[in-house]
Amino acid sequence: MLRLYLRFYLALLASLLMLVLSIMALMHFTGTAWPAGMPLRSFHTRLSIHVITMTLALAIGIAAFPIVRQISRRLERLQRGVESLGAGDLTARVSVEGRDEVAQLATAFNHAAGRIEQLVGAHKALLANASHELRTPLARIRLAVELMKDATDAKRRAGLEQDIAELDQLVDEILLASRLDVVPESAVTEELDLLALAAEECARYEEANLEGTPVLVHGDPRLLRRLLRNLLENARRHGAPPTQVRITSGAGLATLSVWDSGTGVSPEELEAVFRPFYRRADSSASGAGLGLALVRQIARRHHGEARCVIQDGRCCFIVTLPK
Secondary structure: OOOHHHHHHHHHHHHHHHHHHHHHHHHHHHOOOOOOOOOOOOHHHHHHHHHHHHHHHHHHHHHHHHHHHHHHHHHHHHHHHHHHHHOOOOOOOOOOOOOOHHHHHHHHHHHHHHHHHHHHHHHHHHHHHHHHHOHHHHHHHHHHHHHOHHHOOHHHHHHHHHHHHHHHHHHHHHHHHHHHHHOOOOOOOEEEEHHHHHHHHHOOOOOEEEEEOOOEEEEOHHHHHHHHHHHHHHHHHHOOOOEEEEEEEEOOEEEEEEEOOOOOOOHHHOOHHHOOOOOOOOOOOOOOOOHHHHHHHHHHHOOOEEEEEEEOOEEEEEEEEEO
16 A cells, blocks of 8 residues: 555656656657757747646646545545534534544544544433433432421421422533434424513513514524523523513524523633533522523524624523524
8 A cells, every 4th residue: 555645756756757757758859969058949849848847747647636636525525524513413424534643543533433433322322311310319319308398497308308409400501412412303393473482481570571573483482481581590590680582583594582680701701601500600599501501402403503692782582593
């Protein structure tokens, strides 16, 4: 198996050899002598040599183009595979062609991509199984708290119940995140009114104001309801009332905007708030830090996007969904 650089080197040597042989053949058949240090006198002879040399160089270039293009195509396919893997498609693989360094690189990429897919799959399975197994001890703890109602003071019991509720919510969010990762597409998709769905969720909160126009979108109503609830719950925990919710439509998109009267986050944290388990250093509010991560995950599952922006001096969460 020849190295890739050796192939190009041999191709260059062959091209030079063909050039020398062609010049020698030309001089032989035209009967032109070219002693050392003596220039060619005939204009026509020099012109013929120049034309034939340029023609030969052009022919060599045309002949070499398919070889170079074949190698570059393989590199382009490898690049697309790397980009797909980097975008989150863990099933991305590239075809292995030939036995040179490009083929070895494609084989190494496929091996690495397969290993990454196995590790991520094992991590997701472990996370889902651990979250599921936590349900049983939580149920036992909840039962124990119910049985010890009369044996403890109300304040301590309320604290235990709050801790159990937060653990239960954390387990539920981890399970939902795991399901969204494992199952790429939702099995339940229907046409629904985003404004009506937001009205139902805003009714759960005392100081949540809703405005906008009816917008029909296609999606999973359970997941979109969870998206709205997480945004409202985030405003309740980390913001200040009242919470404003607006539904608008335009350019083939439905836009959901949620903001409150709180201080919001700094410009450096606008993207960080969507990271799983992210907690602000100065935040004392409860929560596991998965709510906004689920908001973005659900939005992208519906081919939309979720972002946090500074709008009119306030922190605003904007979710766009295709209609």
